[in-house]
Structures are given as structure tokens and as C-alpha cells.
Amino acid sequence: MSSSTLTIASRIVNQLIRDRRTIVLLVIVPLVIASLVGVSVPDKRILDYTAPAILAVLILFFGFLLTGISFLRERSQGTLERLMASPVSRLDIVGGYLLGFLLFAVLQTMVLFFYFIYVLNVSFYGDLWQILVFQVLIGIGAVCMGTFFSVLAKNEFQMVQFIPMIIVPQMFLCGLLWPVSQMPEYLQWLANCLPMTHGVEGIRALMLQGQNLLDIGKEVGVLAAYAVGLLILAALTLRRGASG
Amino acid sequence: MPVTTPKNQFSGPAVEVDKLSFSYSRLKVVDGLSLGVPKGISFGLLGPNGAGKTTLIRLLVGLLQPRSGTIRTLGQKPSPKIAHLIGYMPQLSSLYAELSVIQNVEFFARIYRLTDKTERKRRVEEAIKLVDLWEHRRKSAMNLSGGMKQRASLACAIVHNPPLLFLDEPTVGLDPELRVTFWEYFSALTRQGATLIISSHTMDDAAHCDRLAFMRDGKVIAEGTPDELRQATGRPQATLEDAFLHFVRREVKKNVE
Numbered sequence: 001m002s003s004s005t006l007t008i009a010s011r012i013v014n015q016l017i018r019d020r021r022t023i024v025l026l027v028i029v030p031l032v033i034a035s036l037v038g039v040s041v042p043d044k045r046i047l048d049y050t051a052p053a054i055l056a057v058l059i060l061f062f063g064f065l066l067t068g069i070s071f072l073r074e075r076s077q078g079t080l081e082r083l084m085a086s087p088v089s090r091l092d093i094v095g096g097y098l099l100g101f102l103l104f105a106v107l108q109t110m111v112l113f114f115y116f117i118y119v120l121n122v123s124f125y126g127d128l129w130q131i132l133v134f135q136v137l138i139g140i141g142a143v144c145m146g147t148f149f150s151v152l153a154k155n156e157f158q159m160v161q162f163i164p165m166i167i168v169p170q171m172f173l174c175g176l177l178w179p180v181s182q183m184p185e186y187l188q189w190l191a192n193c194l195p196m197t198h199g200v201e202g203i204r205a206l207m208l209q210g211q212n213l214l215d216i217g218k219e220v221g222v223l224a225a226y227a228v229g230l231l232i233l234a235a236l237t238l239r240r241g242a243s244g
Numbered sequence: 245m246p247v248t249t250p251k252n253q254f255s256g257p258a259v260e261v262d263k264l265s266f267s268y269s270r271l272k273v274v275d276g277l278s279l280g281v282p283k284g285i286s287f288g289l290l291g292p293n294g295a296g297k298t299t300l301i302r303l304l305v306g307l308l309q310p311r312s313g314t315i316r317t318l319g320q321k322p323s324p325k326i327a328h329l330i331g332y333m334p335q336l337s338s339l340y341a342e343l344s345v346i347q348n349v350e351f352f353a354r355i356y357r358l359t360d361k362t363e364r365k366r367r368v369e370e371a372i373k374l375v376d377l378w379e380h381r382r383k384s385a386m387n388l389s390g391g392m393k394q395r396a397s398l399a400c401a402i403v404h405n406p407p408l409l410f411l412d413e414p415t416v417g418l419d420p421e422l423r424v425t426f427w428e429y430f431s432a433l434t435r436q437g438a439t440l441i442i443s444s445h446t447m448d449d450a451a452h453c454d455r456l457a458f459m460r461d462g463k464v465i466a467e468g469t470p471d472e473l474r475q476a477t478g479r480p481q482a483t484l485e486d487a488f489l490h491f492v493r494r495e496v497k498k499n500v501e
Binding site: 011083 | 302305306307324327328330332334335336337338339340341342343344347351352354355356357359384400
């Protein structure tokens, strides 16, 4: 890892720390959502089933939204243009974003995880470190997805418009609300092409069935493929919009 | 005002451009432009909005790839290899809004490989003091006035003391006093051997430059020292504005013929 990657990552951490609303959005809002689910769910078994999915869904949602908007601002305020004229490489830039946002993703996962386990008494049979590794994998895909889609948006409003197009359909199809296996066959096929579905299935297996990362090789593989593909797309399209 | 001598071993011209062309879709923005900028001078790109100044600077720093023609910056094709020898101040203030002035400048110091902590601290402090923002160093960029943002942006571009600086309209939004300070600093830099390429559409800036290129429709319509350009009008009292209009009329006439 180059020093430029670390410099960019530490800048992102500094930016987020100085922006209190974003910290609230990353830490407090997920806790409020978790509490609402915890209080409103009629049966603890449903909560056990839903809680891991919330972990996966929120990391993908916030990773996509925050990176997308951050990159969009980086383009619109001219800082990306300045970076692209400096000695840093595109991979340094994307790598820095990944590292910076993943630190917050890990923090968010841990806060939410302990809240589920110790406050809402969600059942848990796996290893925390394996959950964190898996969440980081989902986060990498989310950050790269946000970076890539920011190229297609001209302003923050347009970036937010991607949420009902990219994130919300995945939330309905990923098995968060009802099992994928109960959907019509063509929707199951579609759901199995989406990263959120594999994120939800993988984390349920880790948390509820006590499986390890090797046991969920298919989910890890699909998410890794998404992450690599989106990373390449993000790096290739980074220059667009950086120079007018 | 303290200025550190920039490192530059290359002995040829700072910038050489030959028959350079660039277009956005079908719109030709730079049209067969040739230019040579000797080392150690301030070189002004002067022209109205849409003349192609910003696009030319983006081509010179390697942000855009030419459709045809060649560019030599410090003897090499613009690439990340020589990016640490170049300072670039874009037209937008290009700061991280949430970060303070000192955090912004420090970030670019690190990006430009100022690895020694003591040296980096000294340069960051020097750059911020130079643009007269030391008292405001802890303010977030989003809370700065337009002129202050411009000054902070300049501090980010000069923090690594590059031998070649591209400044896209650096004096926009500055009060007259600070404008003079900036030009004093620019002159100090050129005396130390640095080369400055500055785009502007104000004649005030043009008068400070050692050499000027008048630009219009993606072409250089005249090049020379401010005195040479004024004298070319044939009127001893002519201003640079008169000189610019003289060359524009000559160009229009040439095109009609």
C-alpha cells in the first residue's frame, strides 16, 4: 500500500470526523433503525432472521451513498482535477477511498453488531472477525459501486436518485423481508445476480448457522468478483469529469 | 518573503508545444497551437472566456490528451513521472470544504511527497503565511470568503515549491493589495528559476508577466513581451488592451481575406 493511499484515507477520515452529521448518519441512524426493528418485530425468531440482513444491507447502502456523494463532490469542487494532476495514481485514489470508508464500515458493523447481541438479544453462533471480514468485502463492492455511479451523476440530487434505482430493488429482492426461495423463479434468478442477496445470505450463515468463510465460499466468491469488477470500472472511469 | 529555490535539473525550455489540437466532441477548443516558454519567466495566457486557456493548461498538466500535436513539459511528455515538479491551481478553488486551511495544505504537501515531517511543517506554514491566512488556518474551507478560498488554493499549489507552476486565473477575487503581494511572490519565484504559466483575462495581470501569448478561438494570435506587443500597434501610448484588440482585428482581417 502506497503512502498516497494512506494520505487519502486519512484525509477521508478527517473529513468525516469534522462532519458530525455524517457521523450521526453512520452510527446513530443505524442504531435507531435497529431499535425500531427490534421493538416492532412480533417474534424474536423473526428478529434473529432480520438482524444479520440489516447489517449487510446498511453497509451496502451507506457505503454506496457516502462514497457516491463524496466522489461527486470531489469532481464538482475540482479537487479530483487537482489530484489527477498530482503524482498519485488512480488506484491510490480509489484505494484511499476504500480504506477510509472501510474503517467507518467496520466501526458501524461493530456498533450495530454489539447492539443487536447485547441490547436486542439477537442469537449469534459465529465469529466476530469473520463477520467483519465479510462486511469489509460487501463494503469494498459498495464503495466501488458508489465511485462508479458518481460518474453518471451531475449533482448530489441525481446521486440520491440512484438509491431507488440501485439500492431499493436489491433490498426487496435480497431476502431481507421474505426468503428468496419463496419468490417466483425468475425473480430468484434475478436476486441471485445481485450483490446484496449474497451479502445477506452470507452473513446469515455466519451469524445464525455458525458457518465460516470457507463454508460460504460461493457468497464470498460472488462478492469478491463484484468488488474486483467494480474496482476496475471505478478506476477506469475516474478520469471522467475530473477535467471538465 | 522567504522563497526556497525549486529543484529543476532540466536545462531546455520549460514548455514546448507544437501544432497542438484538442476538441470536445466536434468543438475545436485548441487549434494547431504552437508555443515555447523559456525557463524562469512568468508567461501569461491572455484571452477572453472560451479562448482555450483553461483547456491548454489542462493539456499541459496531462489532464487531457491532445488529439494531435506534441507537448514537452520540462523536456518530457506530461505524465505522473514529472507531476511532482509541477504545481497546478485550477480555476475552481478546489479545496476540501470540511477540512481546515491547514489540513488542506498539509494534505497536498503529503500528496506531493514532502515526506520529511519538519520540512513539511515548515513549508505548510510558509505557504499559509504567504497567502496571509495564518490567522484563519483552523477555519473550515467552507467558511472562507471567495478571496480566502482562492488564497488557500494557491497555498496548496505552491506548498511543494515546484519549478513549474500552472495557475488558472489565480488572482480572481483578490483585493488589489493581495494581488500585488501575489505578484511580488510570483516575481520572487521566477527570480529563483521557477517558471509560471498564468491564465488571465485581466490586463492588470498581463502587465506583470515577462511574456504574453494573446489567445483567441484556440489559437495564439500574438506572442511577445508586454512592451513588444504594445509597440506592435504602432502607437506609443497603446495599452495592452489596445494591443489585444489590434491583434484580434488583424486576425479577423486575415480570416476574411
